[in-house]
Amino acid sequence: MAARDAIISPGALAVAEQRLTAYRHFWRSSLVSSVLEPALFLAAMGLTLGVLVDRGTGLPDGVAYLSFLAPGLLAAAAMQLGSFESTYPVLGAIKWQKTYEAVLATPAGVRDLLVGHLLYVAFRVGTSAALFLGVLVLFGAADSLLVLLALPAALLTGMAFAAPVTAFSATLENDPGFAALQRFGILPMFLFSGTFFPVAQLPAFFEAVAYATPLWHGVSLARGLALGTIEAGPALLHVGYLLLWSVVGAALAVRTFTRRLVT
């Protein structure tokens, strides 16, 4: 009874195990694509645009553009993977393959489904971020090993998106909702929440909006840790804000899962 009531229960572990079993069949292609994309951005913007930036007025505190960009991309990639893994796979498991129905016929419950899913997403985000960091270090794009501290920040960013997106996916009947999420949520955040430039460059109103996005907090935390410039107060604020999105998202997901699956 006690084990079953724990958040990371045997049922939740079994859910994660099922997903990992599937992942073993496609991990190569998946790892390549989840690292290749941020690496391409890093090369394209960091090495080309970065040179112009560094030769021009430059960034505040004289930070090299590549060092500025790398942790930002790490957090943004975590956002994208955490969100994506919580869209089609979740709706598919609810509606198309109905694998959640199969799980609910066992002693496992709705909460196990959710926790197991989030554990799996955490694994995916964590391993992708680690590999991306490995690439950074190997290619000499990291001027300090402090950049490794950005890993937990990226993980937290991934979860701050995975949990609420999971809750959202369980309310959908079909996939057009995902295109809207991408177009009006993920993509604007990717472009305007501080990944590529300091949000202080934005007009005042949009700057304020950027501060409210979880991605800005993830990027700022990852970057501050990587550059060794962060102070305790802002760091705690970022962590708290990302945790809030994760926890509230998970609580909402329990509700949307229950409404959808327990009928």
Place this chain on the structure above:
Amino acid sequence: MQQDGALIRARGLVKRFGGFTAVDGIDVDVAPGEAFGFLGPNGAGKSSTMRMIGAVSPPTSGELRVLGLDPSADGPAIRARLGVVPQTDNLDVEITVEENLLVYGRYFGLPRPLLRERARELLEFVQLSDRAGDRVEPLSGGMKRRLTIARALVNEPDVVLLDEPTTGLDPQARHVLWERLYRLKQRGVTLVLTTHYMDEAEQLCDRLVVMDKGRIAAEGSPAELIRRYATREVLELRFPVLEGQPGPERYVPDLDPVVRQGAVERVEVLPDRLLLYTPDGDAALSAVTGSGLHPLSSLVRRSSLEDVFLRLTGRTLVD
């Protein structure tokens, strides 16, 4: 396991979806070791009932005990001892046949070495050993169904719930499945199944209820039900169809004398033919032709559960 011996017991069980009543106050008792069926057309409420018994769908009202436990309080404990074959297969198509069993067993807390052994046995039982390492996606419908059944057995359940086990399969695949289910029954596993095929119900069920519009219309063994609600034989008569003329019902008055003689007990009208319920089909046919009626064709057969259903509901099972 329980004083009165019933593995499943429902009294006045109701399931509503919003304002719609899918299951409308049914009473059910399933004894250990029996094969029990819900026979009814689409929309009768069979799946809704199965999901309540499977402790995944909370009853709206009424009393339900499964394995002596209350599904709303002891869902996980009940589900630990059930095997479930849902109406549509919900296998994990991203993993292999064998992995589907290994992974599923983990939800029951079973250790991996035990599961490997059990997966081997179960794949043998459902004749899928040679597909163990293949992905699920390309399997035929019958193979997927068999794999779903194997998966339902991974926890060695006391009761297996099968929701329309052979719907959508070709005749040969159905017979393979029936034979496997028959073996399960012989091993003493309690089977609860739904179907809208009367031949399936007759093949597999020791006892069944006829379900229609959320209610139970009758209960008994297939033979009892046929005895109670139909005659021994049925004479089917087809007549020439004339454009613009009424259907076979226009011959019903002509049959009055035959019914009065007692050669035929009851006449049912279908769109394309008449069914004459009679203890002796050949005698009834002589009486019919003797009274001057000349059907296009005639057929004498034994009564089936289809006739029981027609009698109870005025409709055919599969339309």
